[in-house]
Amino acid sequence: MNSISSTSPVLTVPDNLHAFTPNADRARFLDHRMRQRLAQSLRYIRSESDGQLSLESESFGKFLAQLESRTVSPLAFTYYNEAVLAIEEDDLDRATRLLRDMSELPPPATTLQIQELANPTTDFKAELYVRAIDTDPGMKFQVFPPPPHAAAACREQINQALRLMQEGDPELAAEIPALLREIILAAGSEDPKAFTFDGGSSFMLWGAILINANRRDGELAMAQMLAHESAHNLLFGFSANGPLVENTADELYPSPLRADPRPMDGIYHATFVTARMYRVMRTLLDSGILSREQEEKARKDLAEDARLFQLGIDTVQKYARLTEVGEAVIQGATDYMADASR
Amino acid sequence: MKSTTKRIKLDWGNLLGFEQVKSAQNNRHSAEARAIIGGKIGAKIGGKIPPIEA
Numbered sequence: 001m002n003s004i005s006s007t008s009p010v011l012t013v014p015d016n017l018h019a020f021t022p023n024a025d026r027a028r029f030l031d032h033r034m035r036q037r038l039a040q041s042l043r044y045i046r047s048e049s050d051g052q053l054s055l056e057s058e059s060f061g062k063f064l065a066q067l068e069s070r071t072v073s074p075l076a077f078t079y080y081n082e083a084v085l086a087i088e089e090d091d092l093d094r095a096t097r098l099l100r101d102m103s104e105l106p107p108p109a110t111t112l113q114i115q116e117l118a119n120p121t122t123d124f125k126a127e128l129y130v131r132a133i134d135t136d137p138g139m140k141f142q143v144f145p146p147p148p149h150a151a152a153a154c155r156e157q158i159n160q161a162l163r164l165m166q167e168g169d170p171e172l173a174a175e176i177p178a179l180l181r182e183i184i185l186a187a188g189s190e191d192p193k194a195f196t197f198d199g200g201s202s203f204m205l206w207g208a209i210l211i212n213a214n215r216r217d218g219e220l221a222m223a224q225m226l227a228h229e230s231a232h233n234l235l236f237g238f239s240a241n242g243p244l245v246e247n248t249a250d251e252l253y254p255s256p257l258r259a260d261p262r263p264m265d266g267i268y269h270a271t272f273v274t275a276r277m278y279r280v281m282r283t284l285l286d287s288g289i290l291s292r293e294q295e296e297k298a299r300k301d302l303a304e305d306a307r308l309f310q311l312g313i314d315t316v317q318k319y320a321r322l323t324e325v326g327e328a329v330i331q332g333a334t335d336y337m338a339d340a341s342r
Numbered sequence: 343m344k345s346t347t348k349r350i351k352l353d354w355g356n357l358l359g360f361e362q363v364k365s366a367q368n369n370r371h372s373a374e375a376r377a378i379i380g381g382k383i384g385a386k387i388g389g390k391i392p393p394i395e396a
Contacts, residue, residue, distance in 0.1 A: 037358040044356045052349060077359075084357060090348050203359050243362040 011036065018238065018325060020275070020332030022171040027178035030237030031071060034206050037240050038080060039067040042099075045087070053087075053096045063103035073105045074182055074208035078128045081204040108207075112177040114158055116151050117143070117186040117210070129184055133200035133210055141196055146187040146213035154185050154213035161222035168287035169223075169280055176226055179233045182208040190214065199225050201232040203239065220294050223284065224277045224301065231276035235269055235329070244268055244326030253319045264320050268330065271312030275333035278305035282340055309337055 011033055014026050042064060046055040066072060079102035086095035118126040120143060130143045146154065165173035188196030200210040209229035215222070238244065247253075247264035255262040255270070284290055285298045313334060316322075322330065354360040354367045 034358070041356065041358040045350075045352065048352055049350050081359065084352065084360060087350050087352060088348065090350075092349060239362065240358065249363065 018328040018332060020279075020329075020336045022169075022175035024171075024174040024178040027175050027234070027237070030234070030240070031179070031207065034077075034237060034240050035067045035072060038072075038077060039064050042067075042080065045084070045099075049087075052092055053099060055099060057100070057103070060099065060103045063105075066107065071108055071110075071181055071207070073108050074205050075125060075128055076102055076105055077204050077206045078132045078202075079105070081132070082128070108181045112180055112183065114155050114183045114185065116213075117145050117184050119145050129186075129205065129208070129210065132202040132205035133197075135202065141194070142189045143197070143210070144187045146185045150187065150213040151185045154211065154215060157215070157219055157222045158183060158211070158226070160219040161226055164219055164284065164289070165223055165226075165280070168284040168289045172227060172230075172280055172283070175234075176230045179230050179237070180207055180209060184208055184210045185213040186210050187214050188212050199229045201229045201236070203236045206233065206236055209233065218297075220281075220284070220290075220297055220301075223280055227276050227280040228273045231273040232269060234276075235272060238325055238329055242323060242325065244323055244329060246321040246323060247319070253315060255315065264316070267312060267315050268320060268326065271309060271316055272330060272333050274305050274309045274312060275337050278302060278309060278340065279336060281305065306337070306341065309333075313337075 011029065014023075014029055016023060016026060017029070019026070042055075042060075045053070046060075049055060063076075067076075079098050083095045083098040083102070086092070086098060117129060120126040120130045126145070134141060134143065162173060162176070165176075188194075190196075196212065197210070198212050198215065201208070209226075209232075211225060211229070215225070235244065243265065245264045245268050249263045249265065251264065252261035253264055253267060255267050281298045281302050285295060285302070290298060313330070316330060320326070320330075354364040360367075
């Protein structure tokens, strides 16, 4: 990124910045860096707008200061994304409204919140959550507020999974609330022919994940889901200063996980998060706290995760044009998986 | 009628997230640009995916 005038403090980069092992301190650094980058971007927009966006208000200035000093709502990133696109469309009234509403977002709670999605057809913030993750024009899916009984059951499952990890994988249990501010419970279509989602996350929803509350597969599967979605957020955090791969989005490659060819960034993500899913299962299994039934499920999932990782990494190694960060990050996953399989 | 002139010209190279797709900024015909202009970047969907055909 070009140099931009800013009063941002210089962040101290951790030594283990791209390490594969979960680390809560590293996650807090990544969050601070993302916020700092957002503040820089917003200052740039203000300077280029030359007064056309009404960004001289006290609340906008306070919001910029807040970005530098404490966590913000994940929706701040979504509002920013929408505002940039509005500016590109020359819809400056919409951009102004979005940036004003962004600056008035209340600060998030200090602990990880589990919330239910409101109705995206009537609630603009709910619509933004959905727009942030439903991004593939070739694969649209429906997102609804969760039924109350499903939300209650899912909430309990999430808490059980977090308790399981606190006992059996404390590193990941500490990293997740450092990476995430919100877990949003939603629901997808129950039509067996419809494409639906189990979970979702987005660069432009940094710090939040969506989970389909209609899941009924137990705390071990939920632990994998949390490892999966938090790993996507980790990769977004690594990408704050640039991409992990240089392949463009219209270069498509055979994917081990999909029938249709996919962009390399998606294959890279899928490969890395599979390694993180393997890691949480391996760690929980080795901790000795799982029941016999859970151990059996963990072993099956380990085998599948290892298989999918190998397919993914073969594709990455063959076709990816990795950036320096991209190479360091995926190498960590590759080294872990190689050690774990011995 | 929508204006075809941008009153504010941003360089995506200076914007968080958008710098990663800077090459698509002025190419409204690429799939990348369409996805971006539609308001969406980089979502990752976990879970159910179309099965790999035999």
